[in-house]
Amino acid sequence: MIYVIKILERAIESEKEVFRRLKSDTLKKVSEKNIEDIQKAF
Structure with missing residues (x-):
């Protein structure tokens, strides 16, 4: 579960970028x- 959250966070960061x-x-x-x-x- 934590792994999924990390992936989502990274995706959100790249979207922002x-x-x-x-x-x-x-x-x-x-x-x-x-x-x-x-x-x-x-």
Whole structure:
């Protein structure tokens, strides 16, 4: 039973890591696009 809990904890941690990476990639893309739009405006 403890073994199963450990596996679940590890899975949750890796999910968080994937989500964090996705979030930062998305933020980077959004900010790059915003910068391009601002440059076009001027």
